[in-house]
Amino acid sequence: MPCLIARPAAAEVRAPDTSADGYTYAELTPENDTGSAALADEIALAIAYNGLSQAVMMVSPNDLEDFVHGFSLGAGFIESIDAIYDIRLTPHGDAISAEVQVSNRAFWALKEQRRQLAGSTGCGLCGVEALDQALPDLPVLPTAPLPPAAHLAGLRERVNAAQEIARRSGAVHAALFVDGSGEIRLCREDIGRHNALDKLVGALKRQRLDTRDGFAVVTSRCSLELIHKALRAGLPTLVSLSAPTALTVQWAREHNLNLIHLPHRSAPRVYSPAPKAL
Incomplete structure (x- = not known):
């Protein structure tokens, strides 16, 4: 078990702070005016699989079971949430x-992964192992159609409206799922951009929602780790409100993931699949 500071245990997992008063502050002005603001909650989440400590993450304390499912799948610890x-x-x-109970097969694979990493630290191969984790072999997705342009119209405004925690406190990222009819079905928020997508993936898998005709939206910077998570989850299309990196576009094209950037004041930009030569 992870070593945690001994404190009285709460009766239940805390929900995000919804206090009307929030936290007081003083403005750095000659008048020194004061006010109050609601702030985003943050906690340390220690995850253990079958009693074996694996990770400690800083997360927002909401939708934690969704997060554990999505994190386990996105990190490659399990191949299906049915293993949990x-x-x-x-x-x-x-x-x-x-405390996560997983199948014997998943636990054996997790221990084998840890053993290989531990065994390489003294022989100069730890960098190779780290690269294998950073650039893993991932499945190539079946080719999927792009979402209709109408489903992206006004999407930024609809995303803002769906972000309940962000409206109250700011300082959080969001990942959302838009279904085949263009409606936002799910929204998950977190202080961590990876965590928000993990929560969304966990919710999608737990609710057994069909993702083939829809797409996921992330409000954060679109880096390679988010592509990894989308591929492992089998999401056909990822829409980012921030521009992707060059490596992200390369991986999306190689793995048949539709990747779309939605700029503030321009038309949606389809980076993957690559545009046909003129």
């Missing part, structure tokens, strides 16, 4: 431990 049998969340003051 149970999740037990236990509060420890400002921290929460997640």
Whole structure:
């Protein structure tokens, strides 16, 4: 088990701060006026699989079971959420431990992955192992049609309206799923951009929603790690409100992931699939 500061355990996992008063502040002005603002919550989440400690993440304390499912899948620890049998969340003051029970096959694969990393640290191969994790072999997706342009119209405004935590406190990222009719079906928010997508993927898988005709939206910078998570989740299309990196576009094209950037004041830009030569 992770080493956590001993504090009285709360009766249940805390929800995000919804206090009307929020936190007081003083403005750095000659008048020194004061006010109050709601701030985003943040906790440490320690994750263990079958009693084996794996990771400690800083997350927003909402939709944690969605996060654990999505994180486990996105990190490659499991191949399907059906490998997760149970999740037990236990509060420890400002921290929460997640005890995850997985199948014997998934646990064996997780231990083998850890053994290979540990065994390479003394022979100069740790960098190679790290590169294997950063640039893994991932499935090539079946070719999927691009979403209709009408489904992207006014999307920024609709995303802003769906972000309840961001409207209250700011400082959070969001990942959303837009279904085949162009409606926002799910919205997950977190202080971490990777965490927000993990929560969305976990929710999609747990609710068994069909993602083939829809697309995911991320409000954050679109880097390679988000492409990894989208590919492992089998999402056909990823729409980013921020521009992608060059490597992100390259990987999206190589793996048949539709990748679209939605600029503030320009038409949607389809980076993957690559545009046909004129």
